[in-house]
Amino acid sequence: MILITGGAAQGKQKFxxxxxxxxxxxxxxxxxxSEIKNIECITNYHTIVKRLINENINAVEFTKKFCMENQNAAVIICEVGSGIVPIEKNEREWREIVGRCGCIIAERxxxxxxxxCGIPTVIKGELL
Amino acid sequence: MTTLITGGSKCGKSRYAERILDNYLGNKLYIATMKPYGKEAYIAIERHRKMRDGKGFVTVEKYTDIHEIPLTDNCAVILECIGNLCANEMFCDNKIIDPTEKIVNGVYRLSCIAKKMVIVTNQVGSDGIYYSEGTAKYIHILGEINQRISEFSDNVIECVYGIPILQKGVLL
Structure with a gap:
């Protein structure tokens, strides 16, 4: 698997x-x-997490399963944790779960x- | 030589930008794009003025249309910052326009003339908050402008609490 992260509009998808x-x-x-187990690349993974939460699906378990089933996927996820902890409970929960899911994907x-700014830095492994 | 400096709010970008030009002997121009609007802006501007004091900069205030600024061949320039410039160009007269090409071309033009060009910008899209349409558009456009400026810059440096992290080129 390969994970591409960074803030919004930094050139992740272009990369x-x-x-x-x-x-x-x-x-x-x-x-x-259900389709993501066969995909080549998924973008906005932080958004699928939001949708899973809204559907009462455990996003952490979903992510673990996805990592097992699709070991060649490229995943694009926004960094979302560098701000104030949101007052609203749903937002807080979403941000936490995005963080956990990101760690799981990064680990695998x-x-x-x-x-x-459109510049990639390899923070784990190497670019082949 | 063109250097782009980015990072979050109050991370030491300006100080680093000024340091790059410390030993520059020619004319030094500081282009300020922040509109002095309200008390907080005045305080910020005053703080930056004090920081530049005695370092030999001529300050030019230009909130939009930076391509119009006349430059001499041998000058060094700090342009601060793209975040303000982008907001000034985007939100005027109750409408929102996309200033990407205008700003990128303007910065490119200045970079071609100046002997040393230092551009300060801002990272604004890492807090995970869903903003209203205008703000979301601003985050997107500023990100795009930063990518385009980074493309033609020799050096790109990210500041974290005053520590420069090299993203492209060399640390100065």
């Missing part, structure tokens, strides 16, 4: 397309939960990339 050559990218904000990834 997946131009550098990794990925063309089939599904969007976590509207894809089927051979390579983790962090993007800033």
């Amino acid at each position: 997946a397309m131009e550098y990794l050559g990925l063309t089939k990218i599904v969007d976590g904000s509207d894809c089927d939960f 990834s051979d390579t983790v990339i962090r993007m800033i």
Whole structure:
């Protein structure tokens, strides 16, 4: 697996397309939960987490299962934890779960990339 | 030589930008893009003025249209900051416009003329908050502008509590 992270609008998806050559990218904000076990790349993973929570599905278990079933997937997830802890309980819970899911994917990834201003930094493993 | 400096709020970007030009002997220009609007802005501007005091900068206040600024060949420039410039260009007269090309071209033009160009920008998209449409658009556009400036910059440096982290090129 490969994980690409960074803040919003830092060039994560562009990197997946131009550098990794990925063309089939599904969007976590509207894809089927069941389809992701076969995908090449998923973007906005932090959003699929939100949708899972809304459907009362355990996002951490979902993520573990996804990592087992699709060990070659590329995952794009926004860094969402660098602000004030939200007052609203749902927002707080979502941010925490995104953090946990990100850690799970990172742990199971051979390579983790962090993007800033369109520049990739390899923070785990190496780019092949 | 063009250097882009980024990072969150109050992370030592300005101090680092000024340090890069410490030993520069030619003309030094500081382009300030922040509108002096309200008490907090005045305090911030005053703090920055004090920091620059005695370092030989001529300050030019330009809130939009930075491409119009006349430069001499041998000058060094600090442009601070893209975050303010982007907001000033985007939100005017109750409408929202996309200033990406205008800003990128303007910065590129200044970078071509200046002997040393230091650009200060801001990281604003890592708090995971869903904002209203205008703000979300601002986050997106600023991110895009940063990527485009980073492309033609020789050096890109991220500051964390005053510590420079090299993203591209060399540390100065």
